[in-house]
Amino acid sequence: MPAEGPVNPHTETSELVSQLRQSLGLLRVAFDATGEAMLIVDSDRFVRWVNQTAAELWGAGLPLRVIGKPLEALISFRQLDQRLLLLTDSHHPLIQAQSGEGQDLFLIQAVSSLDNSQADVLQRMVAWRPITEMGGAFTLLIFRDLEPMEKSLQQQRAFINTLAHELRTPLAILSGSLRRMDRLTPMALPLDSVLNDAIHETKRMAALVDQLLLLSELDTNGFHWNLxxxxxxxxxxxxxxxxxxxxxxxxxxxxxxxxxxxxxxxxxxxxxxxxxxxxxxxxxxxxxxxxxxxxxxxxxxxxxxxxxxxxxxxxxxxxxxxxxxxxxxxxxxxxxxxxxxxxxxxxxxxxxxxxxxxxxxxxxxxxxxxxxxxxxxxxxxxxxxxxxxxxxxxxxxxxxxxxxxxxxxx
Amino acid sequence: MDWTPGSVASLRERYDLPFVRADREGLVVEFNDRFGAVYGWDSSLIGKTLGMILPEQFRELHHAGFARFQITESSQVVNHPLELATICADGSVIRSEHFIVAEKDSSEGWSFAATLRPLEGPHAC
Known part of the structure; x- marks a missing residue:
């Protein structure tokens, strides 16, 4: 029976470190290969980690240009109605992350390009997830470009929004004119009933348009809340x-x-x-x-x-x-x-x-x-x-x- | 633009109806007592945008319409009765029939005025 040779602790540690390095490298490759931009910020909002996609977007391709900077020095968050979200705003992803994970649509703009055109503004589905397992309070932010289906849905909602807006003016005129006719022109019985039907149906249509518009504003975060x-x-x-x-x-x-x-x-x-x-x-x-x-x-x-x-x-x-x-x-x-x-x-x-x-x-x-x-x-x-x-x-x-x-x- | 000289003055004389007038920028320059009594607004409305008396979701449309009018001098909504919600000073809403006229003055430019007929609530007529 062959005797077991002496174990060299130095060799074993070296192998473990090598394996660990390889695993981390593979993880890095996996995170860099994704099309989603990811970054992790600490409780002071400093960026502690980014993947390559985030570095491409906000660090000219170099992670080191992003890591260590405060998040607010890199990007700003806006709601879809263009309203800038301050760090104290309850809708800001980092504030929402204090209550748990979630996601929402935002407009993202690199701070370095704030003076530039709207072309620099990206619409992204931002997911946030608090990380508490690592002995500190970190937040993972994931910025996902919308899939074609989601984009199509957004376009459809935007279309409904525009359509409802456009229908409002003619409906207001139609409704106002019918009411005036009803008030100023006494009509014989059958015509009176027809006019009442027209008023009733116009009112119903206006209510439908109002509700469609409201729903589309809620769907697209375009509703102006006054909380x-x-x-x-x-x-x-x-x-x-x-x-x-x-x-x-x-x-x-x-x-x-x-x-x-x-x-x-x-x-x-x-x-x-x-x-x-x-x-x-x-x-x-x-x-x-x-x-x-x-x-x-x-x-x-x-x-x-x-x-x-x-x-x-x-x-x-x-x-x-x-x-x-x-x-x-x-x-x-x-x-x-x-x-x-x-x-x-x-x-x-x-x-x-x-x-x-x-x-x-x-x-x-x-x-x-x-x-x-x-x-x-x-x-x-x-x-x-x-x-x-x-x-x-x-x-x-x-x-x-x-x-x-x-x-x-x- | 289809408008008649004196149309603002003729609306102003409708003492039985709330009346409000705005300048070419859409800022309120006058309203009558009836307007104050029905919708609750006081003189603090003077100098503010007309959008204040429209529901929030209509304000964007209203401002866009005003901006378009500056360029085209035409509007779909002028000289037609319009059924719209009107916002009172306390934030409540009264459905009203708005009748808007526009008039051009050689010195002050365009001026816009409207009578508002409340269609619901204690002042409905």
């Missing part, structure tokens, strides 16, 4: 103030038994639009004696607005979530002779809620009186813990808030 940090009840009461007495009498607000001062960061106009749309749906489908209820439930890190009505409900075999699909309409509501909505309202609600950091959830599945279940949904928004006036950016959502909200399902 304000206010007590949650203020948002609801301000919406109630906009209602006429008839509509107000249909609304039943149920406040928490133990009142608490909680702040939400919402856009009042978007809030109005959300509840207007839900109320309009309930009144249209439920007819005259419907009660539209909003019950508020405050949890540790978020507030639920439980929205329900006592209308005919939806069929038991119908998923409530499917109602939020675009152009989704229930046959039962059409049959009631009242469902002349265009099927975009609930999609708009979902888009607006999610655009403000909230989520739309299906309510409890209480059994209905027959073959249907009551319409009930939950609009959930994270509570803002930092009081207004504090130095902490109020536009941002506290990381723990989002974390808790994700952990705490209904």
């Amino acid at each position: 304000k940090c206010n007590p949650y009840d203020q948002f609801l009461l301000r919406w109630m103030d906009t209602l006429d007495s008839n509509h107000r009498s249909s609304v039943c607000l149920q406040w928490p038994k133990e009142p608490q001062q909680c702040f939400l960061e919402l856009d009042q106009i978007a809030v109005n639009r959300i509840f207007d749309c839900l109320l309009d749906n309930s009144l249209r489908i439920g007819q005259s004696d419907v009660t539209f209820s909003i019950s508020i439930c405050i949890k540790s890190s978020f507030i639920d607005f439980n929205v329900s009505d006592n209308g005919p409900g939806i069929p038991d075999d119908q998923e409530i979530g499917a109602l939020f699909d675009r152009f989704s309409r229930l046959e039962i509501h059409r049959a009631l002779g009242s469902g002349d909505g265009c099927g975009l309202g609930l999609s708009v609600v979902k888009g607006l809620v999610e655009g403000m950091g909230g989520s739309v959830l299906s309510g409890e599945m209480r059994p209905g009186g027959g073959a249907s279940k009551p319409f009930e949904i939950i609009l959930r928004f994270p509570i803002i813990r930092d009081l207004p006036g504090s130095n902490v950016a109020q536009e941002g959502v506290h990381p723990e808030v989002l974390e808790d909200a994700q952990k705490d399902p209904v």
